[in-house]
Amino acid sequence: MHTTVFLFLLGCITTCQLQQVYYCDFEENCDSLLFDNYWAVNNVSTHADHTYGNLSGHYITTTDLGTLKSAVSFRAKDWIEPPTNMTACLTQWIYSNEKNITFSAELAQGDDLQSRLSAGLIGVSGNNSQWNSFTIQLPYAERFIVVGSYSNVSQSIDLDDMSISLCNNTESSPETQVFECDFDRNLCPELVSLSNYSYSWFVIQAKQALTDAKQAPPIDYSIGNETGHYIWLNNLNSLKSGGAGYLNTRVFDFETGKNAFCLSFQYYRFGAAFHTSKLTVLAWDEYNSKSLAQIWPIRPVNYTYFNQRWSWAYAPLPRGNYSLLFRMDSEQEVNSSFAIDSIKISTCQYPRPYFRGDSYLSFACNFDSDPDSMCGMRNDGKGLPPHSTVISSVKKAAEIVNGGLGPKYPSGYSGERFLYWARSENTPANFSNGQIKTSAVETNADMCIRFSYFVNSTNVEPNERNTKLEILTLDCNSVNLWSTELDDSVGWRLVTQSFPSTSCRGSIYFRIRQRRPTPVAVAFDDITIAQCSSLHELTTAVPPITTTTVWNGSSSNCASFVIIVVLLAFALQLRS
Ligand SMILES: *[C@@H]1O[C@H](CO)[C@@H](O)[C@H](O)[C@H]1NC(C)=O
Ligand SMILES: *[C@@H]1O[C@H](CO)[C@@H](O)[C@H](O)[C@H]1NC(C)=O
Ligand SMILES: *[C@@H]1O[C@H](CO)[C@@H](O)[C@H](O)[C@H]1NC(C)=O
Ligand SMILES: *[C@@H]1O[C@H](CO)[C@@H](O)[C@H](O)[C@H]1NC(C)=O
Ligand SMILES: *[C@@H]1O[C@H](CO)[C@@H](O)[C@H](O)[C@H]1NC(C)=O
Ligand SMILES: *[C@@H]1O[C@H](CO)[C@@H](O)[C@H](O)[C@H]1NC(C)=O
Ligand SMILES: *[C@@H]1O[C@H](CO)[C@@H](O)[C@H](O)[C@H]1NC(C)=O
Ligand SMILES: *[C@@H]1O[C@H](CO)[C@@H](O)[C@H](O)[C@H]1NC(C)=O
Ligand SMILES: *[C@@H]1O[C@H](CO)[C@@H](O)[C@H](O)[C@H]1NC(C)=O
Ligand SMILES: *[C@@H]1O[C@H](CO)[C@@H](O)[C@H](O)[C@H]1NC(C)=O
Ligand SMILES: *[C@@H]1O[C@H](CO)[C@@H](O)[C@H](O)[C@H]1NC(C)=O
Ligand SMILES: *[C@@H]1O[C@H](CO)[C@@H](O)[C@H](O)[C@H]1NC(C)=O
DSSP states (O other), X not given: OOOEXXXXXXXXXXXXXXXXXXXXXXXXXXXXXXXXXXXXEOSSOSSOOSSSSSTTSOOEEEOOGGGOOSEEEEEESSEEEOOTTOOEEEEEEEEESOSSEEEEEEEEESTTXXXXXXXXXXXXXXXXXXXXXXXXXXXXXXXXXEEEEEESOOSOEEEEEEEEEEOTTOOOOOOXXXXXXXXXXXXXXXXXXXXXXXXXXXXXXXXXHHHHOTTSOSXXXXXXXXXXXXXXXXXXXXXXXXXXXXXXXXOEEOSSSSOEEEEEEEEEEEESOOSSEEEEEEEEOTTTTOEXXXXXXXXXXXXXXXXXXXXXXXXXXXXXXXXXEEEEEESSOOOEEEEEEEEEEEEEOOOOOBOOOOEESOEEEOSOOSSOTTTTOEEOOTTSOTTOBOOOEEEEGGGOSSTTTSOOSOOSSSOSEEEEEEEOTTSOTTOOEEEEEOOOEEEOTTEEEEEXXXXXXXXXXXXXXXXXEEEEEOSSSOEEEEEEEESBOSSOEEEEEEOOSOOEEEOEEEEEEESSOOOEEEEEEEEEEEEGGGOOOXXXXXXXXXXXXXXXXXXXGGHHHHHHHHHHHHHHHHHO
């Protein structure tokens, strides 16, 4: 576990003498810096060191140049927390034959060290038989670990008298906070747990949490004892595979103004065992693009959470106007949950890329809106043999060349346009598949997909069921949400189907396959993917030809929808 080193000032009465907090002269064990395996301190020096200036002094040198990677590195062992208006400097003495060395320093933040603020890349010119020093002024940050690396090393590099201390001519703008929430001094009523999800976040006192869940954090982070509060998901009662819960902040303006902002918070994963429970922080542009961008973890692949302790999470925020969503979910088994404390947003010195959303909380498309009538859906051959797919496109009934097969009417739940896929007599035999995928959606067990479809074909035997429609997930795991095999749907049909009990970020795939190539027309329309409980009743623009509901889900939330559809079908029959 890390300790923290506070850089501090000594004797500040007359002149400020700076204390060197990290110093390695390699005469004794260097405890404050960790070097990778490409470095060693040799007992016998080949030239005078810098500390003593003679052959009995020591320095650290690169080894194994034959197998050397392009970069060799070291890092400070402990956290550095400079005083608020001071910056730190890294000084090294270098002795090398290398003419063109590139050195880069980074500040690593967060317990996972995934936030990396570049402190600069500098070219160092070695000067053989001569020790040279260079100093890098590190940007201001409240708490960080320094990581240094040398690239393009082909000749040995010797280092001596390395130090990290406060810079002499130091001046820095301290971080200013725009948001703080510790659930004790600031109660933050503006944080809301999104409704219609299985899990809800709520604020609790540590003492109380412990009586509800044995492994819950026994103390909060900000106060540090059992009287303190944090926000948590007590999943013991509501846990379900594939469940999810969101905590939403207000919308921040990280667009105007010249400052970059960073998110800092403490999380605590607790439970009996730790499998697939995840915490992620997403930026949500709810009012414009409606899209989400992952903020933290910064490199999510196989991210390792810290368990049963408070851990510091830190991430730079992109430029834009959005709120932050803390999502807890579990892919399959659920046996652990999360608590959060000390959420802060402050200025920082990171670069500011623009917000770029790449997934959605829900998805809806009726193929009627311009300019993108496909709503970001794309033809995609994933999982299908190459060169076997016919492209789908948006059409109106009147535009269909293969007019005999239809559809001759729109679905009735939206405007005139729908997604259309067809094979004719002239389509080459191997082109017997089609597939279209939605944008990536954050899915979970409480979701439903609703859509209408149409199939009509010729040259088929009675009851041949030659055309197969499937709705699949393929990006996290391959799950079949719904399928049917048929030759003629006898007009439009409406389907509502609940999602499997897993959570995932991925596209939903609409797949069409023919066993035997025959002329066929397939259409989809009125696609909605959302929490089952938030699916609104569909109103018919024009009475659809047929309305049925396929149902084999387990969520009771969908039951009310089934009733609505049944009533609707009944009403339509009365009318005709
Ligand atoms: C360096 O010297 C120390 C003490 O004399 C000895 O314990 C150590 O093994 C030596 N290391 C190498 C690499 O020769
Ligand atoms: C090297 O310098 C150190 C410190 O000045 C001194 O203690 C040591 O005796 C010197 N060694 C030699 C071989 O001169
Ligand atoms: C830095 O801050 C300390 C206390 O916060 C203050 O005493 C000192 O004068 C400040 N130094 C500068 C250079 O602003
Ligand atoms: C040093 O390296 C940089 C890029 O790595 C290159 O642009 C420059 O020409 C090199 N200088 C010499 C003297 O080799
Ligand atoms: C190398 O060191 C020598 C002796 O101090 C000095 O004259 C020369 O300018 C240095 N060269 C470089 C490239 O720093
Ligand atoms: C390393 O050297 C290669 C080839 O000389 C050069 O292309 C590259 O930019 C260098 N990398 C750095 C970080 O200087
Ligand atoms: C700061 O100044 C002192 C005294 O002039 C000097 O010894 C030290 O190396 C300087 N530190 C840095 C980081 O420049
Ligand atoms: C908890 O910490 C707060 C703030 O430090 C302190 O006021 C309070 O007395 C502590 N309570 C207990 C039970 O230790
Ligand atoms: C992530 O974990 C999976 C399964 O353990 C492994 O196959 C994959 O290579 C890992 N990916 C990375 C980037 O480490
Ligand atoms: C972001 O918010 C600011 C302040 O409300 C506003 O001036 C700006 O136009 C917004 N930008 C976008 C892209 O919505
Ligand atoms: C299906 O296609 C046949 C022609 O093969 C056509 O007569 C029939 O009206 C179509 N059915 C629908 C519902 O459009
Ligand atoms: C949640 O579901 C209700 C209906 O049960 C709906 O009125 C509300 O809009 C939904 N909330 C969200 C955020 O979707």
